[in-house]
Amino acid sequence: MTVREVEHEITVAAPADTVYRLIAEVENWPQIFPPTIYVDHVEKGDQEERIRIWATANGEAKNWTSRRVLDHENLRIDFRQEVSTPPVAEMGGAWIIEPVSTMESRIWLLHDYRAVDDDPEGLKWIDDAVDRNSRSELAALRTNVERAHAATGVTFSFEDTVAVDGAAKDVYDFINEANRWAERLPHVASVTMAEEPPGLQTLEMDTRAKDGSVHTTKSYRVTFPHHKIAYKQVTLPALMTLHTGYWTFTETGGGVTASSQHTVVLNTGNIPRILGDDATVAEAREFVHSALSTNSLATLGHAKAYAEARR
Template structure:
């Protein structure tokens, strides 16, 4: 590849939050799905001191991509560099850095640097990457600003909970039920519409209308990353008004005589819509209770039907 094909770009934003707070949000890569809209799921593959190796699943221009990167953390300099080991087409190579520059005790400038090449130095591929990097960088920096601003009261807006059911059946049958979401409309009473598109094995885009116990209907879209027989992780890319983020995970752990299946939900509430959705007297505590009940009820219903399905196969 020619040196002239290398593209270098920079995006920046000023954030009214301490530089160390912002650095912490960028450093905690496994929390990125709750901070950055394009990020679906992240796994830390290796970590030794200030070096780490990660795998990321994220959206880019409406497509789901996955790649492996190495990161070098420098908390003293407030800088994190990254370099993709295995890129997703049309990217041939990509790297860059997050640079946080303190302005005052309670504000900082964040610079996001990228350098990249397209496969075969393709002009069309380079144009695709240009747009994807620009769109994602702007989205990520805006989301980072919003997350940093919410950091002082993030605890009350952040909600995570588990529901677990023991099933006297095989992990394979339970996984098949959860994986085949295209059949949920016929199998799950609370699902009124479903569309499933599998872009490649184990990578799904799920669009669904669900009913809550109060009779209201919610339309959602999720990207799901499937790990056969063990877990399915997902992130909603279109969420109900009461949330800004919703991620989830179905985990299967084999036990003597069966399998324990856990549904985990993690939600970031939207404080600006609570009264609009729940009424003028509603507050964050009401929203937490409503979301816990609505999501938990549907998850337990799904697990109940998965239990019937798997146990009938035994």
Template sequence: MATSAIHETEHQITVSAEPAAVYAVLADAGTWPAVFPPTVHVELLSHDDHEERIRIWATANGKPKGWTSRREFDRERLRIRFRQEKSSHPVAAMGGEWIVEPGSRGSTRVRLTHDFRAADDDSASVRWITNAVNRNSEAELAALRRAVESPGDRLMTFEDSVTVRGSAAGVYEFLHRADLWHERLTHVAAITVTEETPNLQLMEMETRSRDGSTHTTTSVRVCFPDHLIVYKQLRTPPLLSLHTGRWTVRPDGDRTVVTSAHTVGIAADRVTDVLGAQGTVAQARDLARKALSGNSMLTLNAAKDYAESRVGAGPR
């Protein structure tokens, strides 16, 4: 059987930052969900000074995908080579390299290369992959520039927890079946969940605020039965530039502790549009925390009631 053709791309950008600062962001894949728009979640599988294996979940042309990559570090030359161990259809194989090059007057040029093969060498698949690589590469390089040129942008992280007199499985089931939330949660006006790959969900939700207004968000959720669901909003409320979160379900003796954690960034350029001419980033942070914590507690308490109602009920 003939091997499908290899296709190559290269994208680049110049940033106003020292090469070491740029390389540090690229080397720390665990922070990528907060840096790169397409990246939803990264799981570190193994790591040493020379290479690492990571599991990545990200969007490609708006679709959630997951794959495992091996990365090799060349810190002296400021290069990181990567190769997918198991690709996601329609990609048959993919690899590439981050190349960080010192520029003039403290600037840095970053080059991102890719080489890939499409499944069955299908022309439609080649176009789909090329579009995804181009879109994600441009988004990642622009986000990298923002991250290294504006390191003072602060993220806010907070969490809420409840203790459940019920099983972790019951709590997890409630959280995993988000497609039923519009029936079970008063603040969810409508919801659509698509799960083409098991435990990888694309969710569009219309949330009802206390004043009766609604806003729509789009999220990708990565589910790890029966203990963890991580997510990233691809479409955020107007005040937020970033929203990632996780639902953690932890057995504790004969009880279960369930926690909702959020990491958010405020869209500073939209504050006055939403809050009025006198609105401040501090007010926006306070409003975001209250709204997200309020909705989290509604969901946590509903999950608690659901799990506790199943105790001793037997199979259903």
């Protein structure tokens, strides 16, 4: 049985306690780590928890459940996958944060793993995935931790909501069946969707903006019938470096409250090229907010009509 042990490390300009908190709060991982699509808690205690993770590895979307032990005093988080996805037979490791000074920390990311049937090709696949994801995660963690100490206003969230006189399942079905959006939504020019395994969707879409231009995006979506669909865009328009969000469907006394939530990080380097040399971050925020809101409300409006016609 071949068990591989590897480690990666990086130094960041942020206090060790801040870094530990960001890693401990898994709800924020889709915003912090590029490979992570969505994370939720299965069980949560004071120091031990079980989490479900959906993430990409070597360009493939995977999901698994891990146990974590959180040790705030020693700035250490140990993790181990409960049921791994082939070619991984077993995987675990630890995050260790080491204070360098009051405003600088060193982060260590440790992994140990083995391949199904000790297959050499499987082990090579895992080696590549762990190395790529670890480097990506650490670099992104440094960027996001250090961004918190930089300009404000670059990251923002908002939500659009409509009331539907219909069933939650029908509203959910409309949003879930994104493969039919080109025929159902005027702002969608074309769409390709794959779902493997069930509940984990890969969505590639061309959408029309208000000015008539067409933008190509790629997203991964995690579905929870019939109350939530979480997503992360991985091919982004020029003004964004990050876009995550979720659709929620909440039954009320007489119908459904359907919402679309967005979290965005602006690509400030592209603001002059897209909006002009004198454009501000505030103007870029308003531009992106308006574009996303317009499409979300249009989609929710069509979902509302679809569900109410079936009541």
